[in-house]
Amino acid sequence: MNLHDWIDELCDVLDIDAEVDEGLVLDLAKLAAHQVARPAAPLTAFLLGYAAGEAGGAPEVVEELADRAKALAESWDQPADTRGENLSGDDLPELEDLDDDTIDHESEEE
Template identity: 45%
Template structure:
C-alpha cells in the first residue's frame, strides 16, 4: 500500500489546512482537500501548471461571495471550463 504523500512527515496537508483555517477564521468544513486537489490537477493538465495557484485564488475570491452550498457547483463549473480549454 502506498502512503498518502499529503500525510508524509513534514507534509501533513490535512493538519496544515486545519491550522490555516483556524488562523484565518475559515470554517474547516468548507474545505474539501480532495476536491480542490482534483480541480488543481485538471487545471494543471488542461490549462497549464502555472495556472493552478492563480485559478485557485480566483476560485477562493468567487467562493467568498457565495453561500457555502454554492461552492461545490462553483468548483464544478471551473473544472468544466478547464476541461474545455484548448
C-alpha cells in the same frame, strides 16, 4: 503533520471558519495545471475560494463553482469559438437552488 492538520492550522492563522473539500480543490487544481498551464493551478484554487466566499461558502456552492471551473478547464484546448459552449448559464442550476442532499460528502470524512 498531515494535510488536514495544515488546513486546520491555516484556517486558524487566516482567522476563517471553513470546511475544505481538499479532494475537490486538488482535483480542480490538477486539471487546470494539465489543461491550461501549471501556474493556473494555484490561481484557479484561489479564484474558486474567492468566488465561494463571495457566494456564501456553503459546500454545495463550492461544488457548483468547481464544476463550472472544471468544465471551462476541460474545454480549454478547444478552439476559442467553441470554448465554453457547454457552459451556458441556462443549463446550470442557480446556486441558491442547489440541494445539499445531492452532494457526495464522503470525501470530507476521515
